[in-house]
Amino acid sequence: MTARISVDADRPIGRISPRMYGSFVEHMGRCVYTGIFEPDHPTADANGLRQDVMELVRELGVTTVRYPGGNFVSNYRWEDGVGPIQDRPRRLELAWHTTEPNTFGTDQFMTWCDQAGxxxxxxxxxxxxxxxxxxNLLDYVNGQADTQYANLRRTNGHEDPYNVRMWCLGNEMDGPWQVGHKNAEDYAYLALSTARAMHMVDQDLxxxxxxxxxxxxxxxxxxxRTxxxxxxxxVDYISLHRYVDPDAQDRASFLAAGVDLxxxxxxxxxxxxxxGAKHRSNKKIMVSxxxxxxxxxxxxNSIxxxxxxxxxxxxxxxxxxVYTGADALVVGGLLIxxxxHADRVKAASMAQLVNVIAPIMTEKGGRAWRQTxxxxxxxASRIARGQAYDAVVASPVAGTERYGEIDAVDAVVTWDEETGTGSLLALNRSLTDAVDVTAALGALGVSRVKAAQIIAPDDLDAVNTADDPDRVHPVPHEVTLADGVLATTLPPASWLAVELA
Ligand code: AHR
Known part of the structure; x- marks a missing residue:
């Protein structure tokens, strides 16, 4: 079977925001506690930040992190998490039925972000x-004036404002599970009045x-719409959340999760x-x-x-x-x-970062490792930067229960004129057939393949564990480039990443 990929070099989709490679840290389970923060851990620094996790976070290439929730935020008092640790209150945490010790809070998160870049x-x-x-929180975090909350930050040892630019107006307020869940009209009024108040402090948020x-x-x-x-x-963005459940569908549909996204x-x-059209607005709302x-x-849900x-x-x-080989392919597909949508998706956060549905796992007091x-x-974070280009694929089809027949091969191409580097990311969603792929990339200025890696698990159910942390990992893959045309073979159920120059 063969597939042909072509790209219109004169019509990029849009510039890939650095925020495309965001993640999410919620006070949930072991994401913060024994995840990024564990003062007694052998690798912890003076702030209690686990440096083994920090190294993996850097390697992951995360650019932005959303904090502190998630469902957690909807009953959170941010004041609980600042100031001397011994004075901080312990509280019932309603979203996940735990006790929140508040030994980690906003200032520590900022320190962690600073360390991680x-x-x-x-x-x-x-x-x-x-x-x-x-x-009040905005003033604590960004305030420069002589005010109660900016001064509280200074008293807590943080003289300089943090200058946080991006703020989420609540979390999943449409969900009946949310503490303080609202109907659309009530949330709309609250979001509007909160946004107005925040903009009175800083118009550029x-x-x-x-x-x-x-x-x-x-x-x-x-x-x-409401x-x-x-x-x-x-507002500048509207959010959407997308979780894909492997157990809720046949595997072929699961591999094609990008269709739904x-x-x-x-x-x-x-x-x-x-x-926007109704309002005759020149402004475009972006998607987070x-x-x-x-x-x-x-x-x-059953637990x-x-x-x-x-x-x-x-x-x-x-x-x-615990993520499988198949899950890694789906994450690769969702990234494609x-x-x-790089023209409109200007921020994205893989949820979450550590332990909680996360790419990084830890043991309390022990090891940290990479999930599949x-x-x-x-x-993708390392090589897919610059402009995104629509990869038009003439592909054989694969059958799925959920979507019927879909293109077996899904792909996207990126090119960064500043660095003269780019990428081809391609997913073969066929569970049974290898596909010979050619991609005409010469018009972009591609002259060589720097490297090519593939995730093609020999067992789609294989997982990485603390004892076998590299069971599923990318391996080099053979790709040729002649006269601007790249050629390779995608094994069934595989995700390919080619680094171009
Ligand atoms: O990421 C886990 C949870 O999923 C978040 O707290 C919530 O926003 C979503 O339902």
Missing amino acids: IEPMLAINLGTRGETDAV ELVACGSAAWEMPTFGDWE ILDLAYDE DRFIDGVIATADAV VDEWNVWRLGAW EHGFAPDDWPEAAPRIED SLLR TFHPFAI
Whole structure:
């Protein structure tokens, strides 16, 4: 079987935002505690930050991190997490039924970001709080004047403002599971008035309104329209969250998860643009895919309802999915889908970073290792920069229960004129057939292949563990380039990343 890829070098999709390679740290399970922060760990620095995890985070190539939630944020008092650690209150954490010790908070997160070279993206609590607390937090984080909260930050040892640019106006406010869940009208008014208040402090903030928690939400579409109809002029982004459950579908459909993500993103853009047209606005709302990943949601939902009412454990494991070879391919496919929307998806956060549905796993007091899903993300973040180009694929088809027949090969091409480097990312979604692929890339200026790596698991169910951390990993792959035409063979169920120059 053969597939041909062509690219219109004169028509890039759009510039890939560095924020495309974001991640997410929530006070949930062991993401913070025994994940990025563990003062007693042998590798911890003076701030309690695990340096073994820090090294993996750097290798992963994460650019931005959204914090502190997630569902957690909707009942969070940010003041609990600043100041002397011994004075911080312990609280019931409602979203995940744990005890929150508050020994980690905003200043420590900023220190961690600084060390990691990561841009922080903060979420504010619009579940149980509102405008006043949002402005107070903004003043604590960015304030330069002689005010209570800017001075509190200074007293806590942080003289300079952090200058955080991107702020999420709540989290998944459409979800009935959310503390302080609201209907679209109520959230729209709160998001608007909070955004106005924050803009009175700083007009240049980039604000993200909550879109739908999932494509399947019954309010999807109406929710986005209602929020944007009211808040269009005050927000810059609308979010969407996409989790793909391998257990909820046949494997062929699972490998084709990018089809659904494409539809979801296209639907959000169409809705946003319809509102923009109604308002005769010159402004375009961008999309922040601020949670996306593979998540065995069904398994979690059956546990969620089983918490003992009196059991409020601290840093208890929550949704520590162990990722397979197939999951790595899907993460690679979702990245292709995100990059294909580089003109409008200007921020994306793989959820989450450590332990909780995460590319990095840790043992308390022990080892840290890369899950299978670490690899496609790390490769794409390193090589897929600059402009994204639509890879037009003439492909054989693969059959799926969910989508019928789809193109077996899905691909995206990137090229960075500044560095003279680029990439071809391609996923073979056929479970049975190898595909010989050619890609005409000469018009982009491609003259050589720097490297090519493939993830082609011999067992799609294989996983990486602390004892066998490299069971699934990328390997070099043979690719030729002659007269600007790249040629290679994609084995069934494989994800290829070619680094071009
Ligand atoms: O990432 C796990 C959870 O998924 C987040 O807290 C929430 O926003 C989403 O439902």
